[in-house]
Amino acid sequence: MNYQRYIIFFLHYYTIFMDKIVLKFMRDGPIMVVKNGKVLMVLCRCGASMNKPYCNGKHLDIKFEADEGEIEI
Numbered sequence: 035m036n037y038q039r040y041i042i043f044f045l046h047y048y049t050i051f052m053d054k055i056v057l058k059f060m061r062d063g064p065i066m067v068v069k070n071g072k073v074l075m076v077l078c079r080c081g082a083s084m085n086k087p088y089c090n091g092k093h094l095d096i097k098f099e100a101d102e103g104e105i106e107i
């Protein structure tokens with residue numbers, strides 16, 4: 035999913051001048067982009083969203099499975 039790589043690339047350079055951003059990989063779900071405890075956006079990780087790059091809940095319909103995790107960029 036190339037669009038997610040572009041978004042992460044953008045966020046990486048965004049953080050050079052701004053506050054740190056945390057990417058929270060939700061179990062069996064999307065990626066939450068969090069800055070200072072506030073959710074900036076929720077990105078699709080399953081590839082089934084009809085509103086890419088954002089999650090629209092479709093991961094529940096397709097029973098998407100993925101581990102949870104968190105990284106700070």
Ligand code: FES
Pocket residue numbers: 063064065077078079080081082083088089090091092093094
């Ligand atoms: S993660 Fe793809 S629709 Fe929610």
